[in-house]
Amino acid sequence: MKIVDIAEVSKYVGKEVVIRGWVYNHRSSGSIQFLLIRDGTGRIQGVVARDEVDEGVFELSDRLTMESSVEVVGVVREDERAPEGYELTIKDLKVFQVADDDYPIQKKSHGVDFLLSNRHLWLRTERQVAILKIRARVMKASCDFFDDRGFVRVDAPILTPSACEGTTTLFETNYFGEKAYLSQSGQLYNEATIMALGKTYCFGPTFRAEKSKTRRHCMEFWMVEPEMVFYDLNDNMKLQEEYVTYIVEEVLEHHQGELTVLDRDIEPLKKVKPPFPRITYKEAIELLKSGGFDIEYGASLGADEEDAISKKFEKPVFVHHFPAEQKAFYMKRDPQDETLSLSVDLLAPEGYGEIIGGSVREESIEVLRERMKMEGLPEEPIRWYLDLRRYGSVPHSGFGLGIGRTVMWICGLKHIREAIPFPRLLGRIYP
Amino acid sequence: MKIVDIAEVSKYVGKEVVIRGWVYNHRSSGSIQFLLIRDGTGRIQGVVARDEVDEGVFELSDRLTMESSVEVVGVVREDERAPEGYELTIKDLKVFQVADDDYPIQKKSHGVDFLLSNRHLWLRTERQVAILKIRARVMKASCDFFDDRGFVRVDAPILTPSACEGTTTLFETNYFGEKAYLSQSGQLYNEATIMALGKTYCFGPTFRAEKSKTRRHCMEFWMVEPEMVFYDLNDNMKLQEEYVTYIVEEVLEHHQGELTVLDRDIEPLKKVKPPFPRITYKEAIELLKSGGFDIEYGASLGADEEDAISKKFEKPVFVHHFPAEQKAFYMKRDPQDETLSLSVDLLAPEGYGEIIGGSVREESIEVLRERMKMEGLPEEPIRWYLDLRRYGSVPHSGFGLGIGRTVMWICGLKHIREAIPFPRLLGRIYP
Numbered sequence: 002m003k004i005v006d007i008a009e010v011s012k013y014v015g016k017e018v019v020i021r022g023w024v025y026n027h028r029s030s031g032s033i034q035f036l037l038i039r040d041g042t043g044r045i046q047g048v049v050a051r052d053e054v055d056e057g058v059f060e061l062s063d064r065l066t067m068e069s070s071v072e073v074v075g076v077v078r079e080d081e082r083a084p085e086g087y088e089l090t091i092k093d094l095k096v097f098q099v100a101d102d103d104y105p106i107q108k109k110s111h112g113v114d115f116l117l118s119n120r121h122l123w124l125r126t127e128r129q130v131a132i133l134k135i136r137a138r139v140m141k142a143s144c145d146f147f148d149d150r151g152f153v154r155v156d157a158p159i160l161t162p163s164a165c166e167g168t169t170t171l172f173e174t175n176y177f178g179e180k181a182y183l184s185q186s187g188q189l190y191n192e193a194t195i196m197a198l199g200k201t202y203c204f205g206p207t208f209r210a211e212k213s214k215t216r217r218h219c220m221e222f223w224m225v226e227p228e229m230v231f232y233d234l235n236d237n238m239k240l241q242e243e244y245v246t247y248i249v250e251e252v253l254e255h256h257q258g259e260l261t262v263l264d265r266d267i268e269p270l271k272k273v274k275p276p277f278p279r280i281t282y283k284e285a286i287e288l289l290k291s292g293g294f295d296i297e298y299g300a301s302l303g304a305d306e307e308d309a310i311s312k313k314f315e316k317p318v319f320v321h322h323f324p325a326e327q328k329a330f331y332m333k334r335d336p337q338d339e340t341l342s343l344s345v346d347l348l349a350p351e352g353y354g355e356i357i358g359g360s361v362r363e364e365s366i367e368v369l370r371e372r373m374k375m376e377g378l379p380e381e382p383i384r385w386y387l388d389l390r391r392y393g394s395v396p397h398s399g400f401g402l403g404i405g406r407t408v409m410w411i412c413g414l415k416h417i418r419e420a421i422p423f424p425r426l427l428g429r430i431y432p
Numbered sequence: 433m434k435i436v437d438i439a440e441v442s443k444y445v446g447k448e449v450v451i452r453g454w455v456y457n458h459r460s461s462g463s464i465q466f467l468l469i470r471d472g473t474g475r476i477q478g479v480v481a482r483d484e485v486d487e488g489v490f491e492l493s494d495r496l497t498m499e500s501s502v503e504v505v506g507v508v509r510e511d512e513r514a515p516e517g518y519e520l521t522i523k524d525l526k527v528f529q530v531a532d533d534d535y536p537i538q539k540k541s542h543g544v545d546f547l548l549s550n551r552h553l554w555l556r557t558e559r560q561v562a563i564l565k566i567r568a569r570v571m572k573a574s575c576d577f578f579d580d581r582g583f584v585r586v587d588a589p590i591l592t593p594s595a596c597e598g599t600t601t602l603f604e605t606n607y608f609g610e611k612a613y614l615s616q617s618g619q620l621y622n623e624a625t626i627m628a629l630g631k632t633y634c635f636g637p638t639f640r641a642e643k644s645k646t647r648r649h650c651m652e653f654w655m656v657e658p659e660m661v662f663y664d665l666n667d668n669m670k671l672q673e674e675y676v677t678y679i680v681e682e683v684l685e686h687h688q689g690e691l692t693v694l695d696r697d698i699e700p701l702k703k704v705k706p707p708f709p710r711i712t713y714k715e716a717i718e719l720l721k722s723g724g725f726d727i728e729y730g731a732s733l734g735a736d737e738e739d740a741i742s743k744k745f746e747k748p749v750f751v752h753h754f755p756a757e758q759k760a761f762y763m764k765r766d767p768q769d770e771t772l773s774l775s776v777d778l779l780a781p782e783g784y785g786e787i788i789g790g791s792v793r794e795e796s797i798e799v800l801r802e803r804m805k806m807e808g809l810p811e812e813p814i815r816w817y818l819d820l821r822r823y824g825s826v827p828h829s830g831f832g833l834g835i836g837r838t839v840m841w842i843c844g845l846k847h848i849r850e851a852i853p854f855p856r857l858l859g860r861i862y863p
Contacts, residue, residue, distance in 0.1 A: 006582070021661070024824075040630055041626070041629040041630030069824055097826045097827070119819075122823065124624065124625060124628040130628055130629060133586055133628070134629075141585065144572065151473070153472075153568045154571055155564055155853050156854075157854070158856060159652055160861060162863075172606070175604070176651075176861050177643070177858060179861060181861055190854060190863075193555065194555060197555040197556040198472040199472030200472070208591070210608075223587060364528075364529075385552045385863035386552075386863075388550075388552060390529075391531065392531040392535050392553065393500055393529060394501060395528045395529070423587075430592070430612055432621075432817075
């Protein structure tokens with residue numbers, strides 16, 4: 002008999018199949034028991050009728066607790082009343098394990114701390130499964146997008162030597178007697194690899210030891226960071242909008258079911274098509290002022306400001322040309338106005354804020370050195386990075402997209418903790 | 433005029449194109465200069481004839497040092513004498529930067545320490561570019577293989593709380609006052625996610641603080657770790673051989689050029705087809721003894737032993753059923769013989785040794801607890817892991833493939849340091 006994924010039962014109507022999975026819910030009405038079974042690919046209701054099975058099977062079924070693991074043999078029936086459209090008339094039942102009857106995640110709502118402490122079990126709920134599947138799609142779409150466009154995936158290292166920009170938000174470790182730090186970004190390494198390969202991207206975890214508790218911050222989060230030789234700020238923004246559009250299209254194409262589980266209104270997602278609106282930082286400040294914000298030119302845009310800006314637009318919006326003094330030493334300045342950097346953030350719509358940060362990189366070693374001197378940054382730790390400007394420097398730019406924030410936006414989540422399988426938050430490293 | 437990748441010049445024979453890249457070599461014979469240009473996609477020889485260009489262009493070209501960055505305009509010509517089959521008659525030249533004339537990587541052979549200290553530049557050589565491209569293919573093939581088979585990619589965390597198996601080979605960090613460790617494997621987390629999703633894989637960097645200097649060890653290396661509900665040891669081995677075969681096929685299909693650059697004999701790679709030979713650990717010991725090794729049943733297989741075994745076979749070879757006491761507490765024992773574990777390593781041919789380690793996992797909480805007690809392992813750090821056996825435990829298994837070692841084998845490298853963009857070795861964390 003064929004072992005079948007629940008997602009595939011529609012192909013087996015009227016046939017006897019074997020399904021393996023977990024009991025998501027169990028109801029009994031005397032002579033009939035209803036087992037809602039999930040297997041990771043879907044859910045189906047199984048019906049065990051006392052008259053139609055061996056007495057042993059009926060009794061075994063009666064003992065099943067929530068999350069018990071089972072193998073059932075049954076006939077697939079179409080049933081309009083079933084939420085999933087199909088039902089299984091169970092004929093035989095094998096139990097791998099009767100779960101302890103104190104399964105922590107119940108239907109009643111739990112506090113967030115409790116759920117996070119039981120993240121390993123919380124992941125089994127329909128909503129979390131939907132998010133994990135969409136997250137996997139976002140990751141796959143990211144790799145496919147860049148692979149298909151001639152980018153070479155090159156991993157940046159996680160363990161990095163002493164950083165030039167200070168260590169206050171870095172996790173430190175002892176590397177055989179030397180201090181080492183967990184990488185916050187692969188960008189500097191990407192700048193080395195594009196000089197070998199033209200276009201590259203890295204895709205891995207990054208780390209920020211920020212003592213902040215916000216809806217959008219994790220200590221450990223995955224980033225996709227492409228870097229391109231000869232791309233100016235305009236090329237960079239065009240690539241970003243194509244990339245983000247592709248991700249959203251892929252999710253819409255493959256995950257209608259998951260978006261429904263999440264109660265996600267997909268109309269705003271359907272509007273995500275190039276071109277995205279573009280405003281300068283200066284225009285953003287004016288927009289905020291006219292909206293009642295008490296903000297002056299030069300101030301950083303925080304979460305509230307980003308929310309307000311992004312809500313003004315139906316699509317993701319680019320904010321570009323930030324004041325140079327807000328940005329890192331490696332960002333190139335605008336030749337037209339040296340107080341501005343050739344930088345760009347992409348804000349997701351519906352108040353989700355920044356999902357991408359990018360910039361053109363400074364390619365002159367003289368300018369870089371002067372900038373580092375003014376900011377009091379030591380050259381020694383990134384001597385190798387300066388070499389990239391000594392030997393065949395070229396104009397180039399790149400950006401980084403946060404996977405967790407993108408998933409949070411596409412899934413319509415209130416907090417990033419649900420967008421990551423095992424979130425690392427302030428005071429939270431278990432499980 | 434069209435900006436063209438060197439890899440695409442065959443489509444533009446007789447046409448004028450723009451190429452941007454770096455000067456890989458520069459020769460001059462009085463009235464003619466030869467510029468070998470690379471752009472990450474390929475290489476082409478450019479010819480600058482004094483009679484055919486402006487004097488300024490000829491003089492500019494004459495000043496070009498190795499690795500100088502340029503944009504050239506020229507006409508593509510087929511030329512059988514050119515190593516790449518095409519030549520570019522240069523008409524115009526723009527220079528982004530004349531590289532400092534002390535470019536560290538010269539044609540003469542350098543010591544390994546010197547090359548590793550200049551890894552950011554060493555990556556630009558033809559050989560390293562070939563390896564990076566094959567590495568990217570191995571990563572893509574890995575994701576595609578599992579994505580296409582219904583696996584859901586779920587990231588395991590890197591920052592993990594206190595480990596139950598001891599901390600001697602772990603990198604430690606301070607997580608806001610708590611001790612945290614860099615993950616050595618995502619397996620335990622995968623065992624949680626398969627209970628939600630059926631089949632999952634994680635793919636990320638892993639860390640081992642081993643004070644060892646071998647040809648096959650890095651402190652930081654990427655692993656692909658699939659985990660599957662209801663897979664027994666045989667299912668597990670079948671999946672491994674399909675997966676490894678797919679990777680090799682993909683490299684052979686897309687990277688003949690790179691394999692040629694690496695002088696890789698591809699005949700052994702062509703033989704990588706299922707089924708792979710399977711021997712037990714016991715048979716492996718007998719094989720070694722008959723080959724003159726001074727080894728007894730119970731001993732671990734080191735690099736020399738693995739080499740000797742793998743050289744006996746033309747394909748990758750499975751060694752399975754290792755003594756239980758050699759293996760981790762979570763590996764299931766063979767019900768036929770409790771001294772054996774349901775474990776399997778895959779050894780690459782040609783003496784490359786272990787590229788995969790896998791096993792069936794113990795699904796009984798009683799057995800796990802007893803095992804942990806006997807080994808003196810505390811339960812508290814992995815209380816969540818034990819929960820997986822409390823609530824719906826099922827038979828399951830999984831494995832982990834090291835990307836660096838796989839690349840080392842497929843590329844035919846002598847040392848793993850070339851198989852990783854920025855290797856982290858003993859005493860080596862720069863650049």
